[in-house]
Structure formats: structure tokens, C-alpha cells
Amino acid sequence: xxxxxxxxxxxxxxxxxxxxxxxxxxxxxxxxxxxxxxxxxxxxxxxxxxxxxxxxxxxxxxxxxxxxxxxxxxxxxxxxxxxxxxxxxxxxxxxxxxxxxxxxxxxxxxxxx
Amino acid sequence: xxxxxxxxxxxxxxxxxxxxxxxxxxxxxxxxxxxxxxxxxxxxxxxxxxxxxxxxxxxxxxxxxxxxxxxxxxxxxxxxxxxxxxxxxxxxxxxxxxxxxxxxxxxxxxxxxxxxxxxxxxxxxxxxxxxxxxxxxxxxxxxxxxxxxxxxxxxxxxxxxxxxxxxxxxxxxxxxxxxxxxxxxxxxxxxxxxxxxxxxxxxxxxxxxxxxxxxxxxxxxxxxxxxxxxxxxxxxxxxxxxxxxxxxxxxxxxxxxxxxxxxxxxxxxxxxxxxxxxxxxxxxxxxxxxxxxxxxxxxxxxxxxxxxxxxxxxxxxxxxxx
Numbered sequence: 480x481x482x483x484x485x486x487x488x489x490x491x492x493x494x495x496x497x498x499x500x501x502x503x504x505x506x507x508x509x510x511x512x513x514x515x516x517x518x519x520x521x522x523x524x525x526x527x528x529x530x531x532x533x534x535x536x537x538x539x540x541x542x543x544x545x546x547x548x549x550x551x552x553x554x555x556x557x558x559x560x561x562x563x564x565x566x567x568x569x570x571x572x573x574x575x576x577x578x579x580x581x582x583x584x585x586x587x588x589x590x591x592x
Numbered sequence: 593x594x595x596x597x598x599x600x601x602x603x604x605x606x607x608x609x610x611x612x613x614x615x616x617x618x619x620x621x622x623x624x625x626x627x628x629x630x631x632x633x634x635x636x637x638x639x640x641x642x643x644x645x646x647x648x649x650x651x652x653x654x655x656x657x658x659x660x661x662x663x664x665x666x667x668x669x670x671x672x673x674x675x676x677x678x679x680x681x682x683x684x685x686x687x688x689x690x691x692x693x694x695x696x697x698x699x700x701x702x703x704x705x706x707x708x709x710x711x712x713x714x715x716x717x718x719x720x721x722x723x724x725x726x727x728x729x730x731x732x733x734x735x736x737x738x739x740x741x742x743x744x745x746x747x748x749x750x751x752x753x754x755x756x757x758x759x760x761x762x763x764x765x766x767x768x769x770x771x772x773x774x775x776x777x778x779x780x781x782x783x784x785x786x787x788x789x790x791x792x793x794x795x796x797x798x799x800x801x802x803x804x805x806x807x808x809x810x811x812x813x814x815x816x817x818x819x820x821x822x823x824x825x826x827x828x829x830x831x832x833x834x835x836x837x838x839x840x841x842x843x844x845x846x847x848x849x850x851x852x853x854x855x856x857x858x859x860x861x862x863x864x865x866x867x868x869x870x871x872x873x874x875x876x877x878x879x880x881x882x883x884x885x886x887x888x889x890x891x892x893x894x895x896x897x898x899x900x901x902x903x904x905x906x907x908x909x910x911x912x913x914x
Contacts, residue, residue: 518819518877540669540880542705542736548777558736560705561669578777581732584820586777 512536513587515543515559515579520587529591532568537561543585548576655762658686658693658723659807659895661844662864664733665714666704671867671880672888675704676713681913682865682894683721689896693723694761699844699862700731700772700809706738711746730755731809731845732772740773756787758794764899765798767791769808771823781810781823788825792832803838803899803906811843813852813859816872821846830857840906842895846878849895849910860908863893889914 511531514521516538527533535545537559545565547553553575556565569575569591579585660682667675686693696718703710711734718726728747735743744755751757754770769791771781783791795804806812812829815821823829833839839857847869852859867880868891875881883891893912900907 518879539877540671542733544736558705576777580775581736582820583775583777583779584818 513545514538515545515585518543518579518582518585520585523586524588524590526590526592527569529570529572530568531591532566533589534564534566535559536564542581543579544581545577545587546580548578548586655764655899656689656691656693657695657697657761657897658689659697659699659842659844659862659897660686660865661699661809661862661895662701662731662847662866663698663714664701664704664864664866665710666707667866667880669880671882672892675866676717678889678892678913679714679717679865680720681889682892683717685894685911685913687720687722691896691898693896695725695727696721696723697766697768697807697842698726698728699807699842700729701733701844701864702728702731704733704866706734706736706742708742711742727759727766727768727807729768729770729808730772732775735772740770752790753786756790762899764803764805765795767794767804767806769806769812769829771808771810771812771826779824780817780820781808781826783823783825783829788828788832791829795832795836798836800835801837803840804833804836805840805842805897805906806833807842809843810845811850811859811861812841813854815846815850815861819872819878821872821878833857838906840897840908842897847881848891849893851908858906858908860895862895863891863910863912865892865894865913868892 509527509531510522510525511527511533513525513533513535515535518539518541520535525533535556537543538561540561542558542560544558545554545556547555554567554577558581559565569589572591575589575591577587577589663679664675665679672678686696702714730740730743734740740754744751748755754773756768756770758765758767760766769783769787771783774782774784776782806829808823810823811821812823812826837856841857841859843859843861844864846861847864847867848861848871849863850861868883869878870881890912893910896909896911898907898909
């Protein structure tokens, strides 16, 4: 009986943890992929833990780039043609805004906790 | 096309099928070609079917040149798997013009990915044109990864800064501008302080009766900022041109014809020779627009420009490849 009660509490605890941490740095499954599609970054804001490698994939018929909007630039991809990827490992906490230097209206943010 | 025409023409005062109060007159005719002539600050538009009624001697003028744009050599997606073929068709079109153009302007996106072989292919195809001189300005696809270094080496001899320059032909002053470098997050095309200062000096000595042609890749007017179709500091550039009676601004980038007249300034964008893009806001993004293969050449084209001395008129004619 005691065993069942513990199991219920643990399950409830997981549920609560899960529901309150949807957008935060839950250990898994963490989203680390950003899709470039229709001239936009999805998700536009990505939150990851420090040390996470984020990968961008270009799904458009048109080349794009991923370039840090900070000065000096924290990261800068080469031009990515269709289906090409760029990865960057965020080692320090902070808010990193970036854009496509070819189509600067395209902007995105990575929040590192 | 007929349906589009019905939708766009609201005030057809002169029976020419064009509403001159609107700004999108020539767009309504994008599929069939339109003829627009600037006289005394008034835009006159005619559909291609009525061109035979015009005085061809007046149209021929003293200076004739062609604008081509957005060749995107290297693009190979479904919207046009053969951009070399359509560029060759554009050259055929140029070689078939009644008045042979003296030179060509290429308003950028020569290549799709700034690769040497893509520039080489365009150079090779354009050698087949009757007009041998080509004046280039870069598009954002021509300056990828190297801030325009390769573009400058290839096309920038005798230019200033990032590749801007001016020249004179038969009394018309041409200004080629670069607005695709140092773009800022969230922003539009940019000319920058150094280029603007150069431009102010460049036009200072000219008399106000000198016809001016400005050409650059991204439109120098606010076509659709939501898609980046405009230039942050173009108002400053245009302010330097206020004293001139005739200013024609030729741009590319948006892969469709659009025209607007503001006082003494006529703004015009050219079709691409590679693939069409959607009308502003008419799609989720400005990406390449797929049309049925047999219709592709009806949405690609060239722009033929004629200057008539003394008439303060630059006639701008868009014609499609098929």
C-alpha cells in the first residue's frame, strides 16, 4: 500500500514538474533545432541550457544565414543553401539575438539558462 | 490577366486601360508588358497592344539602354530549373529590340550563391548580347560570405567604396548605388553615410536640367518593408536629387514590375530573368513563386529604357520573355 502511494506521489510530482517546466530547461527532450522555413526561424525564441549545441536547418528554396546581432558577433554561419545546416554551442548564459544577414527582417533569439 | 486588370483599373480616364492615379498600373500588365512614358511629370501608360499607335520616332530617342536583373545563376529549384536558359532568352529578346540598346544595366543578384562559376556563366551568356557594355550593382546574393570582395574584384574597377559609381551617357547622368551590405538585424537595405556623402558631392555640380538615372538592387522606395523591400536611408539619397527635373530610379530584387511616380521621380522595378516572386503580402513569404512551366517566361523579362533629349522623358518599357 505504501509502495503504491509513493508511486502515485512520484507520478503526480512528475506531472507537476512537467507542466511547470514546459518552456524551461527540462533535461529531456530539449529542443535544439531551429528550422528556417518561409523566411522565418522556428521557434523564433529557443531556450536551452548552457553547453547545448543548437542546429539550424534551411528548408527554403533561398539561401539564408544565421548571424549574431551582437557586437562583437557571438557567432556567424556561412551562407546555407537548401537543406544545409549550421551548429553553434552556447557555453554561457544570456540572451543571444540573431538574424539572417541576407534577409535582415528574419530575426530569432536563443535564451541560454 | 483579364480578371486582374478588372480589379486594378479604377479610373481609366484616357481609355488606355490604365488607372494613372494608382501606383500599381504597370503591375496590372506584368504578364503582357506595359509601356510607360514620363512627360512633364505625368506618367502616361499604354498597354503593349496599343504601342503601334504611338509615334515610334519619339520613342526611339537618342539614348537607349536595357535593364536586366536577378539572374540568380546557380538557382536550380522547381520555380526554374534552367536559369541559364531564361537568361539566354533575355539576351535574344535584347538582340531583337527595334532600337538596339547602347549598353545594359544589371541591377544585381547576378549569381545565386556568389560562386565564381555562377558569375562566369552570366558573363559568358551576356557576351552574346548586341550591347557589349554592362554596368553592374550587386544584389545580396552577390556578396555572400565575403562582404562583396569578389564582386568588387570582378565588376568594381573604377568604383568607389563598396562599388558605387556614376557615369554620363549623352547628357544623362547615371548613378549606381550599393544597398546590400552591412544590413542590420530587423532592418532594410542600407546605403550608409559614406555612400550618401559621395552621392551628394557627385550631383552637386550638375545642372537641374540633367536627366538622372539611379540604379540599385533593393528598391529605393518603400515597396513592402514587412518583406524587407525598401532601403532605410533612401530618403536622404532622394533629397539630394530634388533639384532635378527628371529622375528615374531603376531597381530589382522583388522579381516583378512595379512603378510609382512622386513629383519629379519615377520609381520602377524590373522583372527577374530567373523566377517570379509573389505580390507584396500575397504569400507567406517572398520566396520563389512556382508557376506552370508553360507560363514561366510570361513572368520573366527585361526593361528597355529610352531617353528623348529635350522632352524630359525617359520611356520605360517592360517586356516579358514569352
